[in-house]
Amino acid sequence: MSHLTLAAEGLVAGYERGARVLDGASLTVPPGRRLALLGANGSGKTTLLRCLSGALPPTRGRITLDGAELHATRKGLRAHRQAVQLVLQDPDDQLFSASVAQDVSFGPVNLGLPEEEVRARVAEALELLAVAHLAGRPTHQLSYGERKRVAIAGAVAMRPCVLMLDEPTAGLDPTAVGEALAALTRLQEADSTIVMSTHDVDLALRWADEVAVVVDGGVVQGAPDVVLGDDALLARARLDRPWALSVGARLQALGLLPDGALPRDADALLAALPDRPGVRT
C-alpha cells in the first residue's frame, strides 16, 4: 500500500439546527503516521472525522486525497471510501449482521471483490484484531470490547490507506486499551495511516506521532509535546496538560532528566531517571 495524504482545507460544517461546528478548519493527516485528535465534548471531533470520511459534505472548504479534491458524487465517494475508512464510536452503529464473519465481509463484498479475495480479507482482518475466535459467534452475544474490535475489523477488511477511529479506547479497561493500541500500531506498521480521536491527553502524548486539537471551530496541529504543552491552547480546548510533561519539565529543571525531548510515559520516565540518589545516568 502506498501512503496517501488526506487533508482538509478551510472546512465549514454544521448541522441543520444550530451554529457552525467547524468554521475554517484545516488539517493535514501525516501519511504513514499516527495522529491523535483531541478536543472538548461537542468541539467537533466526530464532525471533522465524518467530513474527512466523506460521510458529511462540508458547506464550504475541501477534502483532498493526495491533492485530488473529493467530490460528493457516487463515484467520488466510492473511490474515497476505498482509501479512507472511519470506525464509529458505538460499534452498534456499524454492525448490522448477526454473524461476525458476514459482517466483516460486507465492505469487501461491496467493493465487488471475488469470493476468494473476500474470504482472505475477512480472515486477515479478524486475525489482525485478534478476534478470529469470534468468527462463528453471533454479534449480539459479544461484549462491548469484542464488538468494538469486530467493528474495526470491518473497516480493516477494506484495506484503507487511512484508518480513522472515533474514540476507539473509550470504555475499555487498561489492558484492552493496550491491546487496541498495539493492534493499531501493527496496522500502521503494515503501511497504513491511523487517525484516532480521544479524550485522554496522556494516551495521546504516549501513542501519537502528531496531535491535532479541535477548538473554536478550527484545528491546531503539531508535535504532541509542543501542542499538549501549550497551556493557553489547553485551557481554550478544555484539556489538561499531560502529567508526563508537567512532571518531566520539573525533573529536567532539577537536573534529573537529560535535556531534550521529555519522556512520554511512566516507563520511559523511570528508565530515564537515575537509579540512585546523586547519580546521573
Next chain:
Amino acid sequence: MSHLTLAAEGLVAGYERGARVLDGASLTVPPGRRLALLGANGSGKTTLLRCLSGALPPTRGRITLDGAELHATRKGLRAHRQAVQLVLQDPDDQLFSASVAQDVSFGPVNLGLPEEEVRARVAEALELLAVAHLAGRPTHQLSYGERKRVAIAGAVAMRPCVLMLDEPTAGLDPTAVGEALAALTRLQEADSTIVMSTHDVDLALRWADEVAVVVDGGVVQGAPDVVLGDDALLARARLDRPWALSVGARLQALGLLPDGALPRDADALLAALPDRPGVRT
C-alpha cells in the same frame, strides 16, 4: 441525612447464559466516603452495582443496609431504593421524559411527595449538578456531558444516602471530568456516600478515599495507594499501576520526596518536589 453502611456478603450472581460473574464477592461501602470500583471489562462491576442497588437479586449471599438484610419484596425494594440509587453508564438509558425538569422530577413524583417538595428537590438537584440553566430544555437536545449530569441529578433528587455511579466520567472531556468529580465531592460533603466505577486508575487514586477491585468473581478492597500498588493484583485485574505511584516511589527512593504517603496526582507531586536542584523542601 445520616450515613448508612451498605454492604454485600458472599454474593453469587450471574446471568442465564454463561458462568457466574460474581462468586463470593464481599464489599463494605465506607459510609460518608468516596469509593472507587475498578476492574477489567466484564469482571462484574456493573453486576455488583446492580446487586447493591437491588436491581439484580443475587443467587446467593446478602446485601445489607446498616445490618438489615435487603429482601427482594416490593416493600423491601421500595425502602432500599429510597436509600440507595444507581446512575447507569449510558445517560440515554436514564432519561426518558421529554424535558429536563420533568425527568428529574420522575423519582420524587413517584415517591408521592407533595408538589412543593418535588419542586424543591428538583431545583436542589439541578443546582448541585450545575445544570439549573437547562431545566426547561428537551432532553434530546442536550450534549452528552449535559445528559450525563442531568441523569445524575435524577438520582440525586431521590436524596439517597448512598449514590452509586457506573462510569460517570466515561466519554467526558478532561474539564468535564473535573466538573463531574467536583459535583460528586459536593454531594459527599453534603452528607452522602459515593460509589463510582471507573477504568481510570489515575482518577481512582486521586479521587477516592478507598478503592475496591473486582477480580475473579471476588472483591479486593482497601486504601487506594495500597491496592493500586499491588502489582500481582493489578495484573490479575488487567489494570495498570497509576503513574503517580511508580514515579513517586522512585522519587522517594531518590530522596526527592519526603517519606510517608505518596502524592496522588501531578499537582500534589509538583508541590512536594523541591523547586531547585539540591534543595529539599
Next chain:
Amino acid sequence: MTGLAIDDAAWASAWRLRSPADKLLLSGGLVLAALVLPAWPGSVLVGLAAVVLALGPARVPARTFGRAVRLPLAFILIGALTAVVQVGDGGLGWAPDAAAQAGGLVAHAVAGSAAVLLLATTTPMSDLLPALHRLRVPDAVVEVASVTYRMLFVLLTSLSTIREAQAARMGHASIRNSYRSSGMLAAAVLTRSWDRARRLSDGLAGRGMETGLRVLPEVLPSSPRFVATTLAGLAALVTVGLVGA
C-alpha cells in the same frame, strides 16, 4: 446483551452448522406429521421424536427446551377446554366425546409446538432468513427481516435497562406509576429505534453500502446421510402413525 433463551440455544446447538434446509426438512416434516396424522399414536410419536432429537443429537439444554414447550401450554389448555365445553339449552356441559377430543387437540398442538421448537432451538434466525430467498421472498424483505433480527437485541437491551432505571426511581412501584412509566419506556425505545436506524445507515454508507446488505454467504452444506435418515424416519413415522390408528 439481553438474550433470548431459544436463540442462545440455537447458536450453541450441536446442529448449528448443519444445513438449514436439512433441518427445515426434518422439522417441517414433523410439523406436518403432527398436523395430519391421527393424534394417537401419530402426534405422540412426533412429539417424542422432536424431544429426543433436540435433547439427544442436537444437545439442546433440557431446561431451555422444557421451558419453551411450556409457553404455549396455557393457550393450548384453555383453548382445548373451551372447544369441548358444550353450550346447550341447560347451560354448559361437556361435549359427548370431550375427553378424546380435548386429548387429540392437545396432542396435536403440543407435538406441533415441539417440532417447531426443534427447528427454533437448532437454527439461528439468521440462517433461516436466507432460506426464504429460495422460497422466492424478495431480497429486500429478507434484508429487512435480518436487520430486524440484529436490532431486536439492541432494543431489548435498551428496554430492560431503561425499565431498570425507572424501577430504581420507583417508576413501577404502583400500577398508576407503572402505566405512566411504560408509556415513557415505549416512547424511549421507539425514538431509540429511529436513532439507531439513522446511525446504522450512516455507518453502513461509510462501509460502501450501495444497493443492499450483501455479505459473503455462509456455506452450510447439506448432508445426504442426514436427509436420507430424515426421509426414512418420517416415512416410518407416517406408517406407524397410520397403521397404529
Next chain:
Amino acid sequence: MHIAEGFLPPAHAIGWTIAAAPFVVHGARAVVTEVRENPESTLLLGAAGAFTFVLSAIKLPSITGSSSHPTGTGLGAVLFRPPVMALLGTVVLLFQALLLAHGGLTTLGANAFSMAVVGPWAGYAAYRLVRRSGGGLLPGVFAAMAVADLATYVTTALQLAWAHPDAASGFAGAAAKFLSVFAFTQVPLAIGEGLLGVLLFRVLVVSARPELERLGVLRRTPEPDEAPVAEAAPGGER
C-alpha cells in the same frame, strides 16, 4: 393472543394462509418499491419491525393482577400504515414463533390474518374516523390501539370457533365461548394498550416531532394535544 402450532386443522391452516397472502404480498411489494427508491429505508423498516417485536415484550400491569403484553399493531398502523404493517407484522409473528415459541408455523397464516391484517386495518380505520370527525391525536391513538387489539382478539376467537364448532350449537355457540373466555384478558388489555398509546404519544410529540412529521402523523403546525405536556412543570403532570 396467538393461535398455537397444531391448533388448526390443515384445511383451516391453508385457508387462512391464502386469505392473508394478498395483503402480505401487497405489503412486500410496497417494501420492495420503497427500498429500491431509498436503500436506507431497509434500516428504518428493520428498526420498525424490531420495535414492534420489542413492544410486545413490555409488560402491562393489569387490575386483575395478571400482566399481559400489548400487540402493538394499532400503533404500527398509525406510524407505518396498514400495508407495511401487514408485512412487518408477519415477520414479527415469524420471529415470535421461532424465538419465543409464541404462535406457530402452520398457524402463521391465521395469526397473520388477525394480527397483521385485520388488527392494523381496523385500528387505522378507527384512527382516521376519530381524526376525521375532529378528534385530536391522542383520542385517535387510543382508538387505533384499542380497536386494533379488540379486532385481533375477535378475529382469533372467530377463527377458533370456525375450526372447533360447538357440538350442539355449532359456530355461533363456539364463537360465544371463545369470545367470552378470552375476553377476561383481552378486553382489559385493549383498554390498557389504548392508554399506553396515549402515554407514549404524549412523550413522542415532544421528543420526536420531526419523525412524526416525516411519517405524516403530525402536521407542521402544533397540535392542541401537546401543549400541556411541553409546558408541564415538574410534578404538575397528569
